[in-house]
Structure formats: C-alpha cells, structure tokens
Amino acid sequence: MTFHIDKFDLEAFVRATLSEDMDGPLESDPHKQNGAPLGRDVTSESTIPADAIFSGVMDSRDDAVICGLPIARAFFEILDPNAHIEILVDEGTRVNAGRDIMRIKGNARALLTAERAALNSVQHLSGIATMTAQYVAKIEGTGATLLDTRKTIPGLRYLEKYAVRMGGGANHRMGLYDAAMIKDNHIAVAGSIGEAVRRAVAADIQNIIVEVDRLDQIEDAVSAGGTHILLDNMEPDTLREAVAIIAGRAKAEASGGINLDTIHAKANTGVDFVSVGRLTQSAPAADIGLDFEQI
Numbered sequence: 001m002t003f004h005i006d007k008f009d010l011e012a013f014v015r016a017t018l019s020e021d022m023d024g025p026l027e028s029d030p031h032k033q034n035g036a037p038l039g040r041d042v043t044s045e046s047t048i049p050a051d052a053i054f055s056g057v058m059d060s061r062d063d064a065v066i067c068g069l070p071i072a073r074a075f076f077e078i079l080d081p082n083a084h085i086e087i088l089v090d091e092g093t094r095v096n097a098g099r100d101i102m103r104i105k106g107n108a109r110a111l112l113t114a115e116r117a118a119l120n121s122v123q124h125l126s127g128i129a130t131m132t133a134q135y136v137a138k139i140e141g142t143g144a145t146l147l148d149t150r151k152t153i154p155g156l157r158y159l160e161k162y163a164v165r166m167g168g169g170a171n172h173r174m175g176l177y178d179a180a181m182i183k184d185n186h187i188a189v190a191g192s193i194g195e196a197v198r199r200a201v202a203a204d205i206q207n208i209i210v211e212v213d214r215l216d217q218i219e220d221a222v223s224a225g226g227t228h229i230l231l232d233n234m235e236p237d238t239l240r241e242a243v244a245i246i247a248g249r250a251k252a253e254a255s256g257g258i259n260l261d262t263i264h265a266k267a268n269t270g271v272d273f274v275s276v277g278r279l280t281q282s283a284p285a286a287d288i289g290l291d292f293e294q295i
Helices: 010-022 042-047 068-080 107-138 157-166 185-190 193-202 216-222 236-246 263-267
Strands: 053-062 084-087 098-109 144-148 180-182 206-212 228-232 253-254 273-275 288-292
Touching: 010 068, 042 107, 042 193, 053 107, 068 084, 068 098, 068 180, 084 185, 098 107, 107 157, 107 185, 107 263, 107 288, 180 185, 180 193, 185 193, 193 206, 193 216, 206 216, 216 228, 216 236, 228 236, 236 263, 263 273
Parallel strands: 144 273, 180 206, 206 228, 228 253, 253 273
Antiparallel strands: 053 098, 053 288, 084 098
C-alpha cells in the first residue's frame, strides 16, 4: 500500500471497513483473537468456488472527477495480494460517462467481498471531487481560493479533504489543533471579540481565525491580532466594505449560504477565500460500477 495521505492510516481504514461488512476480523488481521470467528461473506462463500477467477472493469457512469482509486485498490489487494489491478486514470482526472477507470483480475471470492467497500469509497470521494471542481470553475478569474470546512463525516475527514484537493479546492484547518477559530460562543464566554483574540495571541497561536457577522466587529478582530477574518453570511456589497476595512491586514474569507448560484458574486469582492461546507457535507455520490468481463 504505497498510497499516502498525511496522518491517515489506509491499512487500518481498510481493515476496519471490511471487518464491519464481514462482522469479524480478516484472517490476516494481526489483532484478531485466537479462536475468534473470522469475518465472512456468506454469499461469495456459498456460490463461488474457492479457486474461481474474477475479471472485471470499473467504470464511471457519470461525468465525474475521479478520486479514490488507490483506496479501492487497497481493498482488493488486502483480500487478494496476488490480484492484478490496473488503474486507468490519474487521481483528479475529469472523465465522461462510460469511461473505464480500473481493471481487476484475481480470486473471485476475495474481489467480490471487497467490491462494495471499494466502490463506496470511489463513489463518495469522486462525488466530493466533482462538486469541488464545479465550484472551482465558478470562481475562476476572481482571485479567490475555494476552501472546505470541518463539516466532514466522522472518521473520514482526511479522505474527504483529500478529495477536495483532487477537485481543485484547498483545505481549511484540518481540525481543532492547527488554527484557532473564534466564533460567537467563544466570544460570548470570553466577553468580547478583542478579549478572545488577545488571549489567543497570548497563547502564541499563529493562525487566528475570527468569525464576524457585522462590519463593526472587524476592527476589533484585526486590531487585537486576528490573522484571518471569516465574514459570515454577508452579501457582496457588504463583503466589499469588509475587505476595505480589513485593508490587507488579515486574510478575508466569505462563508455561509454559498452555493453555485451565489459563489461567483461573493468571490469577486476581493476576498481571499470562499468556504463551502456542502463540499464534504452533502456532495452526491458519483455513479461508479464494477462489471464482470468474460475471461
């Protein structure tokens, strides 16, 4: 498994996903308990001879930006290390409906046991990459960068943010550890925007994002040391005023209520970033299939 995403354990993900599907550990799982029943695919076990060979092709039935093929390969290879797998398109490639994207050949029981988990991964990640590419195309020429958010499915954040990158977007903070994001509840407890920001500065936090929803909040946020001002649910004219107040002293981000119809106008106001939660929260899965081919 040579595919790598920083801080993401691909093998652990593959094993946990297959174990969930098979109701038990894989035979090769180093953590399985002696005597514990192994996971099973009762359909493949009961209908397919142990030495049968499966040859198939994975294809995209939608126009899509493809993402997740190395992850699909890992699912197949962990159950059949001798499988022959050919990835036909690079990650982040835009394809038309009907394009073949992977060929596989190997033990039929193993490959069909892994099929659903492999397809789920490619469908979900390609859906995110495809939606991201649509949003990126809408802001071309504005100078703004598209960002995702932390609105991710628990356990899948690194994969989903990887898919955003494959679609041409960029990642906001990865979690709670790599930047401060001071929002309304933090401000309420701290007492004011200025006080909350000053405390973050005193804690030697380098990247301090401050969410504001009114123009009169911006100066306090910037003067206290905010490095990135998140302008929440503002219309284009208000965003332009906000950018003028910030005047290059911090990065400016438009966020909230942004869709394909509104993103260009908001991105074209001088903001540095536009963030869209739906990229990871609600992107529809791409239609990806795997079909048997006669050997």
